[in-house]
Amino acid sequence: MNLRAQIKEVMATELMLEVSVDEIGDDSPLFGPNGIGLDSVDALQLVVAIEKHFKLKISDQDKAREILANVDSIAKAIEEAGLV
Amino acid sequence: MDLIRRILITGANGTLGHAMARYFLERDNLCHVFLGVRERRELAEVVVTDFPGRAFLCPLEITSQKAWTEALEGITAQSGLLNVLINNAGYHDDALLASMSLSQWSGVLDSNLNAVFLGCQAAMKPMLQQRWGRIINVASLSALHSPAGQTNYAAAKAGVLGLTRSLAKECARLGITVNAICPGHIEGALPKSWSEEQIKIVKRETPMRRFAKPEEIAAVVFFLASADASYMTGSSIKLDGALV
Numbered sequence: 376m377n378l379r380a381q382i383k384e385v386m387a388t389e390l391m392l393e394v395s396v397d398e399i400g401d402d403s404p405l406f407g408p409n410g411i412g413l414d415s416v417d418a419l420q421l422v423v424a425i426e427k428h429f430k431l432k433i434s435d436q437d438k439a440r441e442i443l444a445n446v447d448s449i450a451k452a453i454e455e456a457g458l459v
Numbered sequence: 460m461d462l463i464r465r466i467l468i469t470g471a472n473g474t475l476g477h478a479m480a481r482y483f484l485e486r487d488n489l490c491h492v493f494l495g496v497r498e499r500r501e502l503a504e505v506v507v508t509d510f511p512g513r514a515f516l517c518p519l520e521i522t523s524q525k526a527w528t529e530a531l532e533g534i535t536a537q538s539g540l541l542n543v544l545i546n547n548a549g550y551h552d553d554a555l556l557a558s559m560s561l562s563q564w565s566g567v568l569d570s571n572l573n574a575v576f577l578g579c580q581a582a583m584k585p586m587l588q589q590r591w592g593r594i595i596n597v598a599s600l601s602a603l604h605s606p607a608g609q610t611n612y613a614a615a616k617a618g619v620l621g622l623t624r625s626l627a628k629e630c631a632r633l634g635i636t637v638n639a640i641c642p643g644h645i646e647g648a649l650p651k652s653w654s655e656e657q658i659k660i661v662k663r664e665t666p667m668r669r670f671a672k673p674e675e676i677a678a679v680v681f682f683l684a685s686a687d688a689s690y691m692t693g694s695s696i697k698l699d700g701a702l703v
Contacts, residue, residue: 423587
């Protein structure tokens, strides 16, 4: 399974999403009205899940906003940190 | 979550903290209790001696964010991720508002409210990692029935109840419950300034005609910390013998 698919699986499992993995596009916004509808509590869970599954620590809030924009940006952050 | 439950109790050298530590240790062989203490630690040290390998001193200045981080790191390194936080430490420094100094006000707010914020924030990380956690905040009857001379303490404890309700909503999906208790008068923890006569009067005013035993408060905390209390969150439980 490629990294982006793994991220979607982790999101679906850890956040108990009501949308299926197939409905999450690589560049679909995760937050906001045009996104898949995550909220700030989901963001908190997602940060913990990313650290747990991919060993990427996100401690800076501004950085978190950028990284958690969509699946693609999460994958890039993991790749850039050399964690794959 | 593994079998061992790790419980941190702040103010563990006080009457109630001490009773809670013993209550957990005597009833749950699989728990490790970390006794949050500052300078005074004689009672806590007795617990450590009585329960070797299961009770540990945890030096903690509750008003310091750094101290909380270090304490949680220490618990993780020694035993594993924290499961239960009991924010019990606090004190009151009573005065009429007209004559209350700013340091009396802010000292009580720091120890009774800001410290709860710091503790909850520090504990959330290990609890989130496990998707399981129990936070129990020890408020006071003063939050609901605020006597004259306690504007600082009553405001801080009422703040704890608000924090509890709000944080419970934030944590509801995360497997973490957040509840508060509001104990009334407790045997062994009555204000030192009370005379024998005052004690008699307050006892008479209490419909149960007695004060709580520390173990009676600990029993409720023990339940709130258990897996059985899984749907109870954001609650404030009054434990006052029907005084209010």
